[in-house]
Amino acid sequence: GTGADNDLYINQAIVFIEDAIQYRSINHRVDSKSLWLYRWYYSRTCQWILSLTITLILALAFIEKPSSLTLTSDVRYRLPAWNPPCGLTESIELLCFLVFVVDVSVKSYLIGWEEFWKNKWLMAYILTLVVSLTDWMVSLSFFCTEVVRVRRILRPFFLLQNSSMMKKTLKSINSTLPEMASVVLLLAVHLSLFTMFAMLLFARTKDGQQDKEWVKYFRNLPDSLTSLLVLLTTANNPDVMIPAYSKNRAYSIFFILFTVLGNLFLMNLLTAIIYNQFRGYLLKSVQSSLFRRRLGIRAAFEVLSSLRETPANAQQSYVSVGALLQVLQKAEMDSRCKQAIMRSLKMCSYDQLSATQFQKLFEELDKDAIKQHPPSPEYQSHFMQKMQFAFGHPYFGYLGNVVALANIISICVVLVLDADKQPSERDDFFLGAINCFFILYYLLEMLLKILAMGLKRYLSYPSNRFDGLLTVILLVLEISTFAVYGFPHPGWRPEFMGLLSLWDMVRLVNMLIVFRFLRIIPNMKFMALVVTTLLDLVKNLRAFAGILVVVFYAFAITGIMLFQGAAVPLGNARITAHCSVAPTNSWSIGQTTLMILLFFQAHFIYCLLHLLFLLTVNLICRWAKIYFVAWWLISSVIWVNLFVALLLENFIHKWDRRCHPESLSDIEYQRTVELMFRDVLEEPTEEELMEKLHQHPHLQLCR
């Protein structure tokens, strides 16, 4: 019937507009039931459950068997880690798998059979699930005593496939791979030629005293290769050349050439290549998001224009304002945007909208939310007005900064004075009294500012929120100190009471005071620029960070599987000396990676290189070497370079904008990536949109 048809069109329009808002593809089924399923699948609850499931399955590694999640990493003081009974983690896993099965079924159904065959990600998803479930059954049938658990390595895939940003980024990284491979090939050629040179240069001599270099670093091909590879990472930098250098200074030329060519030139070439490739990456991704948004809105227009109530006589198609209002009321979107669109819809005089007018209405979505600070209260009394002027003035803020600086300096002076004193000799009175005074000033400053600005306006500034929160925490700490240990007086050295000792309390207060000093950041222009760049970068880096997590997770699990128990004969003392990250019996490098090193590669790399270096001596396992080299290449070389490339891109863009007077003004910084590139984005043409719409696999347009 016509009514049912109209309802369908309205529903389609709602979903298309929601797609546009979320930058989603519109290529899904559009019949009534599918639309209901689609809205259900993309509802907040469902997506939240899915995210929770992914987090859960990834977090399982922390409590699974070869786990070293204990407070201290020192074997002597460490309690044995908790070992979950067989079946506990497995049942959690099964639950997660069931959620994933539902997820993949719904996804596959929604995009339709034909599209499904073209979508490699979905196929891989199904394959992963099948392998995981099989492995799970094998695991249960062995009562959790099986050696290898393949499904663990596959886990990060669930994270990867759930984010379209990550998939896009991966595609982008993938397209850089050929060029990166060329440089890596060059590095390999460089390495092998120099290895041959080295083996010829530092050959064994008949005089046993003269060939220290040979004995230590160039004994055979694997040794030489490793020595030079480690030199490429500068980890063994002067050591490797010292024996030769002390024999004849001219030998240093060999090492100089190797380092200059390999480190200074080839490594930076990698940076250049990655930077060059990713220069346009952000722009391109923003451009395709814009296209998706315009396409969703256009699709909504097209389905609404086929409603029966529209007169069919016009050449151009039109949409009635009433239908759009109906759609808007049901669509889920930001309330500010919704109200703005409704308002302009009511203001317009005609009741038919053309495609251009329709698009224009939704441009509100692209707009920056200019944050309006609430007004200051208006006081009647003359005295209060003067107070308001004085304490609302920026100079009062600067005074606060100066006081905070004075506090920091006083803490610093006390620290220097107390540096060599025994803890028993320390007099906590001075610092206690000083901090008490300063915290009172901070409280006063906060209250006066609230008086001058009003609570709402005060809280609308992030710097004030930061400031106020820390002041309140400091006050609470100070009051509880007094409550437990009494007021400070000379020779104030009470015994340990309550949760923390007085000394710990004072330390905590001091740390918070140092932390509070960061409030000066917005007052320094260059610092503010740097910090906003940092924040932007973090936003843009989410996809990269996700991929990094995936890579680290896979490496960690592989590491656990490879080295579990294999390294016991190495001896703890030796490893502890070189790299105390993993002084455990089971040498759970992977676990350690997972735990602390997700974002702290430099340390891990260093450790690995030390271990790598050890391994060449001990020759436990050839696989370990390959594993470490792969780890180094992927995590250090490529990821750090990606980071540098994005930083350059972001920073240079910001820097160029800084010349425009309107930027870096007092307006709160609320720009998204989309807005940053607004002036260079290209609007898709009508033809492109319509062509794409006609290619839609499920939507049959009337014309």
Next chain:
Amino acid sequence: GTGADNDLYINQAIVFIEDAIQYRSINHRVDSKSLWLYRWYYSRTCQWILSLTITLILALAFIEKPSSLTLTSDVRYRLPAWNPPCGLTESIELLCFLVFVVDVSVKSYLIGWEEFWKNKWLMAYILTLVVSLTDWMVSLSFFCTEVVRVRRILRPFFLLQNSSMMKKTLKSINSTLPEMASVVLLLAVHLSLFTMFAMLLFARTKDGQQDKEWVKYFRNLPDSLTSLLVLLTTANNPDVMIPAYSKNRAYSIFFILFTVLGNLFLMNLLTAIIYNQFRGYLLKSVQSSLFRRRLGIRAAFEVLSSLRETPANAQQSYVSVGALLQVLQKAEMDSRCKQAIMRSLKMCSYDQLSATQFQKLFEELDKDAIKQHPPSPEYQSHFMQKMQFAFGHPYFGYLGNVVALANIISICVVLVLDADKQPSERDDFFLGAINCFFILYYLLEMLLKILAMGLKRYLSYPSNRFDGLLTVILLVLEISTFAVYGFPHPGWRPEFMGLLSLWDMVRLVNMLIVFRFLRIIPNMKFMALVVTTLLDLVKNLRAFAGILVVVFYAFAITGIMLFQGAAVPLGNARITAHCSVAPTNSWSIGQTTLMILLFFQAHFIYCLLHLLFLLTVNLICRWAKIYFVAWWLISSVIWVNLFVALLLENFIHKWDRRCHPESLSDIEYQRTVELMFRDVLEEPTEEELMEKLHQHPHLQLCR
């Protein structure tokens, strides 16, 4: 008289054209005598003498008193360095100073009195000379036993002031300094806040067992600052966090935050800033060179147009072809260009040239010299033609590459097999016989190629020259081996004879064979791109390298002066263990820098950091710390970033051009920086040129 005037004009034109060719400024005196002096000053001999003098005075440091220029750096085997008698280096210095005095006088005279007062470089030059000469006299009056020699630190200034490129680059670096200073300030804030945190976090506890971190790294303010500063360079990376980490894993968060913020973010910010600043640097410098060239040519045109023989009636000024021919014959320029200009001058039908025509004639100077390879010989015999086709074909070259690869592999196999054999067990027969065969093949390949291409054409390719030279050297080595040790036979293990032992001869041959393998580079497109970028970079980096030499020299001399004898109590063993670069009694770090480390910073930095680390324990000298930190900041951080910036600039430019089909073709690569930017350069307008000409301090134009 008129004749004398005409001669003057002709001479002026000659000098202006020579200025244009050399991209020199034309703001010098233009009377007859000054012109003669100017041409004499810029003659090759004079400039060569000046360069020699600069090299000489800089090289003096290698033989002066605290020198450690010996073959081995090991104190045990080392002979005492030669100590020149008092007066020897001093008289060489005086000679150099005299040359500089002449140089500065001529320069000052040529630019004229008024310009002299505006030229800060010349004033600084004179000041430097006065200080140096005074110091020299003090030195002589103490019979070379004075403690401090100020003039040594001033020496690199002579290098700096002689190169306009360096002065320009320095100006450019100077303009980046404010922004770099901001980042360094941020780094300082970062460092000091984290130092305070660390001191509060890792404070001394009452339990002596628990505060290992405090004892080792955070005992007092200077210790803490140093620990974190060294962490910023990643030199003490995992070590510094191990005691805290083994107490509680959560402490690693502190170190992670510090490293991520400082190392990954702030350090890369420096790269971004420097890259951003130097993005336009090359283009700007090429643009100003172009302006100088056009200005010189225009000036020549203007003076030639005021020759009496020109008819004065025309509104436009003209230059007669005859006068130009006269000028061209006397001017010193590239003979190819001169001939090309003469040719086009003779071909043109009119005998008066307008300004535009005049400029156009000299555009030949900007043009690329397209290298024409001489033709192959044309053989009559059918057999020879077939031979020529076969051995002139690229496939024959590829076959040569394959053979070279086979040779490399055979050497590699022998090396691996012989790795663990005693030198006495080694059988040199196999490798000897194989190399003999391969070298014969190389000889044959060279001869056949010469046959096919003709000697001239063969030598016109750089890859063939490289190939041929190495083949000839290999042949000579092989023949001399046979002459001394006879032909190879099984069990060929002769005694030591002649200059080198058989084993050394074989090693040398093998090294040359490995080196010869680099002939594959032009055959791999990506490698060729990388190598040409490298070569371009070296060209563009000359100015930077010069500044680097200046900085290193100053640092080295300062180091010698600061630490001469001061570090003796440190004990050799300790220093040798950490950094064997300077295991000498006089600890001549500066000397060592000068000698091997001009272009090998990574090593030196590492050493210095080790030493720095030691110094914090030993606390010899506060100056040393400041010296090392300054050294690290300038040489490692700033210079490496400059290098990366230039590499990015060069490489990205190249990479973008690669898309154009004509580039990377078979045409020999002979582009200069000027040509690389030709399509983006702006031609100066007539008005700009004339305005600049009218500002000339010495040239009065008629109109």
